[in-house]
Amino acid sequence: MLSELVYTRKGSGEPLVLIHGIGHRRQAWDPVFELLAQSYDVIAVDLAGFGESPAYPLKSSYDMDNACDNLSDNFAHWGIERPHVVGNSLGGAIALELGARGLARSVTALSPAGFFGTLNRVQTLVLLVLLRVTSQLPDSVLRAVSRSGFGRRLAGSSLYAHPERFTADEVFGDALALKRCHGFERTIVKGVTYSFREHLDVPTTIAWGTRDLILPYSSSAIAQERLPEARHVALPHCGHVPMIDDPALVARVIEQTTAADRQAPAAA
Template sequence: MLSELVHTRKGSGEPLVLIHGIGHRRQAWDPVLETLAESYDVIAVDLAGFGESPAYPLSASYDMDSACDNLTDNFALWGIERPHVVGNSLGGAIALELGARGLARSVTALSPAGFFGTLNRLQTFALLIALRLSSQLPEGALRALSRRAWGRRLAGASLYTHPERFTADEVFGDALALKRCAGFERTIVKGVNYAFRGRVDVPTTIAWGTRDVILPYSSSAIAQERLPDAHHVALPRCGHVPMIDDPALIARVIENTIARTEETAAA
């Protein structure tokens, strides 16, 4: 199964693929894209059924096997193999799954899904569904809210610690992406019981925002228990989408992970 994925590609060097979270779009990576493109061939992708990428056929499943298979098919289309991968939330879980399958050279997972405690799982899915429902307001109402500072703060309060940094157009664009994404419910259904329990043998960093509301920072303890060989990093004063809150820090975390790959190869 191949669903061609819409993407933004910049820079040159080793390939680096950026994977967004559920309901989001590739523009989530804009704060770090230019910095990373100075050193790497950076590809920010819209997952199938999100952003501008078409949905899977109704017969296909929005599970991790499908996501990994579809991404690797697209890697071949893009002329790359075993790229460095970076993901946030759902994208972080996909990045780890790619690493576990030997399909990535390094993995950086930012607040990845798949490390739920019982209460955290309920909190996470309740908040995600609430966000999805709020996006179903008429487009005129979404546009009006995005033009007001308090509306932008309200829209981003559960995702970022600095929602005030967004312009009205950016907030409206994100709201439309969440409103229109065809893969949301099918992904939620598959994600309810998902847990990452694989082993990743490439250099891996798991970084977690200390002010994450969607996937609370306490989940990082579960990640440390399951992946003790990974490098675990706290992201101070960052929310669920940390590349918005501290793009310089996130760029350094990614670059440090890739540098460990180079050190391993040299050794």
């Protein structure tokens, strides 16, 4: 059964779907959205239970099967088939799963989940839970923190290399999105044990911020071992959500991946 997802769409050309991470919202892609819309039919989506999208029914699981099936159903609802997909963190893992299932033309995964080392798994869980807990502060406190330059840097320091680039409204909006999302706990329960071990036959890039604190850059070595067929790229001076830290670089990495798909028939 289709669970309709809220999305923002702009541009024309090949469809390109942008998928955010756990606790985030489609506005995470704002720094690159307009740039990408110059070349693609861009759709930034709120995953079920996050942003403005409704949660799954209580009996439904927040696992990869449901995420991929629901996105595939929404692709059809939006009138697209096998789009290019780009994901960050949880969204990166979903993008890889979509590619492995033949539901995407190309995959760009930015610091994707699913390549945990033992210590990294604990680090990731602790930081994400801490972010969730602090987001439960009263709205008045969250608003006060977002209005302070120091507060914005503190709130975003685990996610971005340059949290100072966010406005007070953006930080407050992200905090409310994390506070009010309905899918966090049900997703993280599944995510703690999740491991990506599939094979991809579509052009795939895995790009990792070298200053990522949530999913440390060392995890990229595990990704390289499991997916030697993918292109692996370092994002210098970028944190876990690199779109704000270097939007031009992120857009360029995406374009290089989609170009590889366009060149594939000629290469064959």
